Amino acid sequence: MTTLTLDRLLGLEHAGWAALCESRGGTFYGDLMTPDALMVLVNGMTMDRPTVAASLDGSPAWDSYEISEARRVDVGDGAAALVYRAEAVRDGEEPFVALMASTYRTVDGEPRLALYQQTTATH
Numbered sequence: 001m002t003t004l005t006l007d008r009l010l011g012l013e014h015a016g017w018a019a020l021c022e023s024r025g026g027t028f029y030g031d032l033m034t035p036d037a038l039m040v041l042v043n044g045m046t047m048d049r050p051t052v053a054a055s056l057d058g059s060p061a062w063d064s065y066e067i068s069e070a071r072r073v074d075v076g077d078g079a080a081a082l083v084y085r086a087e088a089v090r091d092g093e094e095p096f097v098a099l100m101a102s103t104y105r106t107v108d109g110e111p112r113l114a115l116y117q118q119t120t121a122t123h
Helices: 006-021 025-032 049-055
Strands: 033-040 046-048 064-076 079-089 096-107 110-120
Touching: 006 025, 006 064, 006 079, 006 096, 006 110, 025 033, 025 049, 025 110, 033 049, 046 049
Parallel strands: 033 110
Antiparallel strands: 033 046, 064 079, 079 096, 096 110
């Protein structure tokens, strides 16, 4: 039985967004990401684990977020992706709306984030 169930992956994503809402994303993702993990962001940046860990703590906090249309995709033995639509809001800014793909793999029995990608949602 896989530990990478839809509920488990959604729980990890909600925990990540909660960390971003509390300006502690660097600590959270520094612990969650595999050593060679990457984040591919909607602004064209690619961030490795050390960059994420060093830069996300203290970033402007999100005021709120919503995850919808979540789907789990099996990508191999001990690996799965969670694809979903996210909308997040910061005071005084336009809402951030994107499609997300978070690919996890099991490392030493625990889910670890290996690749994360954002794609702008135009509608």
